[in-house]
Amino acid sequence: MMKILVALKRVPDPDTRIRVKEGVLDLDGVKFAVNPFDAIALEQAIRMREQLGDVEVVVVSIGTGDCVEQLRLGLAMGADRALLISGAEAPDSLSVARILADVYRRERPDLVLMGKQAIDDDSNQAGQMLAALLGIGQATFVSKIELVDGRSSACCARETDGGIETITVRLPAVVTTDLRLNEPRYVSLPGIMKARKKPLEEIQLTDPTLKAPARTRVLKLESPPPRKAGIRVRTVDELVEKLRNEAKVI
Amino acid sequence: MRLVNNSLTMSLSKVCLSSLVGGNFLLVETDSNAIFTPEDISSDQRMMADTAARFMDKEVLPNIEALEQQDEGVTPRLFQMAGELGLLGMDVPPEFGGLGVGKTSLLGVEEQFTRLGGFGVTCGAHSGIGTLPLLYFGTEAQKEKYLSKLASGEWMGAYALTETGSGSDALAMRTKATLSADGTHYLLNGTKMWISNTAWAELFTVFAKVDGEHVTAFLVERRFPGVSFGKEEHKLGIKSSSTRRVTLEDARVPVENLLGGIGKGAYIAFNILNAGRFKLGAGALGAARESIKGAARYAMERQQFGRPLAGFGLIQEKLGEMAVRLFAGESAVYRTAGMMEAVFETGELVDSTTPPFPRGLEEFALECSIIKVSCSEILDDVADEALQIHGGYGYTEEFPPARVCRDSRINRIFEGTNEINRLFIPGLLLRRAQRGRLALVEAISRVEGELREISARPSDFEHRGSAGSGGVGSDLGQARSLVENAKRLVLHLFGLIHKKYGEKFSEEQEVVAILSDMIIDIYLAESALLRTAKALGRGKSAGVMADLAMAFVNDAAGRWEGLARKAFAVISEGDQLSQHLATLRSLMRWTPLNGVSIRRRIANRLCEVGSYPALVCLK
Numbered sequence: 001m002m003k004i005l006v007a008l009k010r011v012p013d014p015d016t017r018i019r020v021k022e023g024v025l026d027l028d029g030v031k032f033a034v035n036p037f038d039a040i041a042l043e044q045a046i047r048m049r050e051q052l053g054d055v056e057v058v059v060v061s062i063g064t065g066d067c068v069e070q071l072r073l074g075l076a077m078g079a080d081r082a083l084l085i086s087g088a089e090a091p092d093s094l095s096v097a098r099i100l101a102d103v104y105r106r107e108r109p110d111l112v113l114m115g116k117q118a119i120d121d122d123s124n125q126a127g128q129m130l131a132a133l134l135g136i137g138q139a140t141f142v143s144k145i146e147l148v149d150g151r152s153s154a155c156c157a158r159e160t161d162g163g164i165e166t167i168t169v170r171l172p173a174v175v176t177t178d179l180r181l182n183e184p185r186y187v188s189l190p191g192i193m194k195a196r197k198k199p200l201e202e203i204q205l206t207d208p209t210l211k212a213p214a215r216t217r218v219l220k221l222e223s224p225p226p227r228k229a230g231i232r233v234r235t236v237d238e239l240v241e242k243l244r245n246e247a248k249v250i
Numbered sequence: 251m252r253l254v255n256n257s258l259t260m261s262l263s264k265v266c267l268s269s270l271v272g273g274n275f276l277l278v279e280t281d282s283n284a285i286f287t288p289e290d291i292s293s294d295q296r297m298m299a300d301t302a303a304r305f306m307d308k309e310v311l312p313n314i315e316a317l318e319q320q321d322e323g324v325t326p327r328l329f330q331m332a333g334e335l336g337l338l339g340m341d342v343p344p345e346f347g348g349l350g351v352g353k354t355s356l357l358g359v360e361e362q363f364t365r366l367g368g369f370g371v372t373c374g375a376h377s378g379i380g381t382l383p384l385l386y387f388g389t390e391a392q393k394e395k396y397l398s399k400l401a402s403g404e405w406m407g408a409y410a411l412t413e414t415g416s417g418s419d420a421l422a423m424r425t426k427a428t429l430s431a432d433g434t435h436y437l438l439n440g441t442k443m444w445i446s447n448t449a450w451a452e453l454f455t456v457f458a459k460v461d462g463e464h465v466t467a468f469l470v471e472r473r474f475p476g477v478s479f480g481k482e483e484h485k486l487g488i489k490s491s492s493t494r495r496v497t498l499e500d501a502r503v504p505v506e507n508l509l510g511g512i513g514k515g516a517y518i519a520f521n522i523l524n525a526g527r528f529k530l531g532a533g534a535l536g537a538a539r540e541s542i543k544g545a546a547r548y549a550m551e552r553q554q555f556g557r558p559l560a561g562f563g564l565i566q567e568k569l570g571e572m573a574v575r576l577f578a579g580e581s582a583v584y585r586t587a588g589m590m591e592a593v594f595e596t597g598e599l600v601d602s603t604t605p606p607f608p609r610g611l612e613e614f615a616l617e618c619s620i621i622k623v624s625c626s627e628i629l630d631d632v633a634d635e636a637l638q639i640h641g642g643y644g645y646t647e648e649f650p651p652a653r654v655c656r657d658s659r660i661n662r663i664f665e666g667t668n669e670i671n672r673l674f675i676p677g678l679l680l681r682r683a684q685r686g687r688l689a690l691v692e693a694i695s696r697v698e699g700e701l702r703e704i705s706a707r708p709s710d711f712e713h714r715g716s717a718g719s720g721g722v723g724s725d726l727g728q729a730r731s732l733v734e735n736a737k738r739l740v741l742h743l744f745g746l747i748h749k750k751y752g753e754k755f756s757e758e759q760e761v762v763a764i765l766s767d768m769i770i771d772i773y774l775a776e777s778a779l780l781r782t783a784k785a786l787g788r789g790k791s792a793g794v795m796a797d798l799a800m801a802f803v804n805d806a807a808g809r810w811e812g813l814a815r816k817a818f819a820v821i822s823e824g825d826q827l828s829q830h831l832a833t834l835r836s837l838m839r840w841t842p843l844n845g846v847s848i849r850r851r852i853a854n855r856l857c858e859v860g861s862y863p864a865l866v867c868l869k
Binding site: 016017019028029030031068069072073076186187188189190191192193195197229 | 293294296297298300301303305334335336337342344351449553603858859860863864865866867869
């Protein structure tokens, strides 16, 4: 039996309008969702189970009781069971990696799948840190994944600035998923009903090193400045003049 | 399951929670904790609605053009996909392939389908009037044969009641059913008109008169011999839905496909319409939300005189009013869904048909009519103002409002016109009273007594008026007592009108409709206030919700007064009229709130967050 651990982060819904009030995020009335990259990771895990058969898919979330909603969604999509890790206070990427490393040691999965980054803080660090802490292999920004060598390794296509890089990592490993890997399935209504009966375990953090405060601190958040109204130019000469003297880009 | 016949139901209603008796909201005060509100939606229910939302965003809305032109195969493909996701069989129990969830779970899904009016009609007609007759009135064998096909979306369902010559007067139908000589089949003859889903439906619930007399329902398969279909009607809107005639010429229907018993068709037709009316109202909410979102976004983007439209008072007034009315309609729909679900869950049955049907289907007929009338009119007004905000662009097909206006218009016509439903509301109160299922007469005499006391000691019944009051809580309290007085007013009027016209009461349609309009506003205003009170009780700060509820009550106060004046002038004159007007003044004391600033506040917050659901979620 193969075991895949998928990390799901609760983030503001990508369609929600983000407002900043006095340097912090104004979450009043904001709807939450599973981080879209994490949903891609879960979809991949479920597809691997559909393909291979004897695979257990476990979803894990770090946060308050609100995260149960995202874990239930994971179960409704098709995960077999869920873990909620509570008691961590506003963890940064390193704290997340440490907590996930602890979960890894408890669960001993063959593969950890997670989004390449979360769309709230866009840190893009937790996956890499987790692999480093555990001393296992990693493949990031993955847009294609295939198990090879009798499921002992994963052949992954990575989306890099220079093009697609194909690497093979020995399992267990951490794989972080990119947008083009797949399109997550619909959560069917019968799936939602079935999820009610699937196990969801809450684990309270007690280890003080895991509860340690984050090393990074957000000082301030700011909305990008509103876009200024455009102007209409009459001639190419006028355009060149404005680009040179006003915009100072040529 | 408990079997309850009509006489038993009488005694039962006395032990029931008062909120679970249809029409009782008018006679008693309701506790805010006893009602279901959109804020009570569970995370599972939200997830179901999210699935429907994603399905609409990714599959349906990108295909609007193909759907509206009824391109071959598009609707059946999307319909089947909706079925696979479980969106079409929510009412149906799991043993027949459905989800078996209650009415409160359906709302979120229904609200999504109606983001495209025509597709909403297709899915709503299928899972509502197309499936429910079989679900609630079918025998086990009939359900075994057809129900799982309908629940999964493998088959589409339709409902054929109306004919060319009988619309509102549905029981005047001419379609006949005659038992074949060998007793194995009924032969159906007649033509049914305006039948939704005809192009694709495999199973029709058809109403016909056995021996030209007894209205009876039949399950008619598309492929039965003698069944044929007309061409597509050229409609004003809901163009992606199919509407055709169904012609029955010696259509052979096996006797085992007779539904609910010979002569029981009226029970089925009218009780299924309750469910249809409720569904229609719920669907209207979804379309209205979509319109508000589009209007708010357009108002933010469109610049005139150097600022966005959203910065102008008359636009803010429109946006604010849209949200206020939607809030009231939504509160009423969710409240009713909660009550219906609770009665369905009791498992109580009414044995007027064979097999008996659930009491939950008929108990809230009056509330279903209220919802049908109010939500269809809210959507019409919201769609119209959304078009107006878009100005010239709104009059083109480049933007959604033109289509939404066309699609919305049908809601005031089908499932019983709003006029028929307006007559139905007071009529039903009376009928329930006569059958001993509602203590209407007692309530009217209680009010008469109270009003005699008012004229003796007027100050006792005045409420304090809202000026100079402290805090939102007391404002809400005053609004609640105004609503209670509006109930007294309508009960008083009801008594006077009935005394004056007696049995010919229903002939005075204009006056009956006044009663109806007052009752509709009472139900909506009270639902909005109760919802707000419930949210406050959970520690939410009053903010936006209180604004929405108070703005509605503030305007309803004027409407109640105006309507009552009109009615009093019809039924009385001279000194008697003056006396009535004095009563009216003492009941409807209300210091008006600043409706302009409330709507500006609402509009500003709406534009800030971009959508109505996000607005209502604000703390």
